[in-house]
Amino acid sequence: MRLRTTAIRPSVLCGLVLCLCWVAASAQDDYPQTEQKLIITLWKVKREAPNEVTSVLEKNREMVNADLWLQLVDLAAQKYYENPSDAFAFYDIAKQVAVLINSNELLGRTLYDVARSYSGLGGYEKARSAYLESYKAFVAAGLNRDAR
Numbered sequence: 001m002r003l004r005t006t007a008i009r010p011s012v013l014c015g016l017v018l019c020l021c022w023v024a025a026s027a028q029d030d031y032p033q034t035e036q037k038l039i040i041t042l043w044k045v046k047r048e049a050p051n052e053v054t055s056v057l058e059k060n061r062e063m064v065n066a067d068l069w070l071q072l073v074d075l076a077a078q079k080y081y082e083n084p085s086d087a088f089a090f091y092d093i094a095k096q097v098a099v100l101i102n103s104n105e106l107l108g109r110t111l112y113d114v115a116r117s118y119s120g121l122g123g124y125e126k127a128r129s130a131y132l133e134s135y136k137a138f139v140a141a142g143l144n145r146d147a148r
Contacts, residue, residue: 038063039071046089053093057100069097069106073113080117087117108137 038060045052057064076090091114098106115130138144 035063035068035071038068039075042072042093043089046093054096054100057096061100064097064100066101066103066106069094069101069103069110072097073110076113076117080120084117084121088114091117104137104141105143108134108141108143110134111137 038056042053042056045056072090072094076087076094078087079090080087091110094110095107095114098104098110111130111134115127115134118124118127118130
């Protein structure tokens with residue numbers, strides 16, 4: 001018994017390949033390949049749809065770590081002198097990273113930096129609130145010396 005083989009037309013094959021390439025490219029947009037691309041994506045999402053930042057972080061869970069947090073905090077410190085509102089946006093993303101990786105220490109450090117930033121701008125009530133939140137995070141992390 002002989003099996004019948006069906007040849008695929010070149011135009012159909014080409015269409016199939018293009019479709020697969022489009023699907024692969026679309027998937028890469030949701031999953032940045034480097035921390036720098038992830039930071040850029042997070043920045044865009046923070047500005048356009050702030051409630052989606054956590055979703056982006058969860059989709060890129062393998063890159064969400066203390067190194068990403070450090071890059072975000074460093075960017076926030078740089079932006080403080082250029083545009084404080086941008087700095088607070090980066091601090092907010094860094095807070096979300098700290099929460100996602102379950103690090104009360106990093107959360108406390110972020111909130112402490114936020115408090116210092118508000119204090120430097122004369123926002124003493126916001127600074128006080130952030131200091132108190134950082135205190136709670138440091139205590140939860142067992143870092144009582146940092147909680148003073």
